[in-house]
Amino acid sequence: MTAPLIILFAALVVWVYLAVVDEAAEVLSRRAGLPFDPKRSRRARALVLAVMAGTLALMITPKDQFEASPPVVASWTADSLWLGPDTMQLDRLDDEQEALVRYGRELIRNTAYYLGPKGTVAQLTNGMDCENCHLDAGTRPWGNNYGAVWSTYPKFRERSGSNETVVKRVTDCFERSLNGTAPDSTAHEMQAILAYLEWLGSGLERGTRPKGSGIADLAFLDRAADTTKGAAVYTAKCASCHLQDGQGILAADGRSYQYPPLWGPNSYNIGAGLYRLSRFAGYVRNNMPLGATWEAAQLTDAEAWDVAAYINSRQRPTRDLSSDWPRIAGKPVDHPFGPYADSFPEHQHKYGPFAPIAEARKKK
């Protein structure tokens, strides 16, 4: 800020000097009866004025136009929804790291192209993309985003009964949601996904769960979710894309899905998060039919619970879940497989009503 001030001051001095000298020159010329050209001196002063105006303009222009912006931080404050860092910020990483993060993001968006049944790198998964469930490459508010991943893992999870690393959590989605196998933890693909998740978490303090991260929790219905009502919702609002038989539609390249399957052999298996009604209902309420958002939902909560019940009552791949939930009392209320630490039947743990189960737990 001091340099422009000095220029401004110097220009002012020059201007005053020119004005005084010109005045004197004019008076002296008149007295001596010599010709005097006032235009020449006016031009010189106008030039000095222009320099002053230019300097002033620079001083009042917002300075971030000239200065480098601050280092990578998430576009997130305590009371706003998390949207992830701007991809423009990727340029700030060193070349090698930037390439790794970009590849990780690419793998989230186009998983099947690289790792699906016709994958160009390996054939590990069912043909779905991570992004089918983690919308906008895992950055959409309440779109099952990755906002709380890097800041909260490793953490203890009841499903495995262990302290889970990010690698373990990513591997779980490969094995359950993508019904396949995960790349080895040292593989370039796994490293790239980790680099992307780490980059997404930049600026978030350890332990924070930003607002809008993951899937929203809907209020429980006061009845069981109804598969018959759900089937009607499905036909009216979902079948146009996911098809009446739930198998989705392959994209033109034949490698990935234009509309992913919701049940059947190419869908997520019974160990996946979406197989729990609360996860499914919370996801679709804020994101489906395609184009819906948490602010402009197109389903009522009841429709979301009912369609979740219908879709999760269809046939899908199984998985051996015998080592899940080693502490039986740690199972969520909507885990659809016994044994349970309470006396509510399996059917109620799958379809509800869930409130009585939750209340009974609170009393314990």
Ligand code: HEC
């Ligand atoms: C069929 C849907 C689906 C697909 C496909 C899917 N996931 Fe997930 N993922 C989920 C659900 C559901 C959760 C649990 C969300 C919850 O419980 O709130 C989850 C959770 C996660 C989490 C932990 C999030 C957290 O905040 O704890 C990570 C990390 C993750 N997935 C990574 C991936 C990756 C990487 C892929 C692709 C290789 C993938 N997922 C594919 C549905 C999916």
Ligand code: HEC
């Ligand atoms: C206009 C087309 C369209 C409609 C209608 C639609 N979806 Fe989707 N759905 C999609 C697309 C596309 C994706 C994948 C999004 C992505 O990859 O960004 C998707 C993803 C999903 C997913 C996660 C991926 C998977 O296959 O498991 C679920 C669950 C889902 N939709 C359920 C529903 C339900 C329930 C309805 C009706 C209430 C519905 N959708 C209506 C287009 C649609």
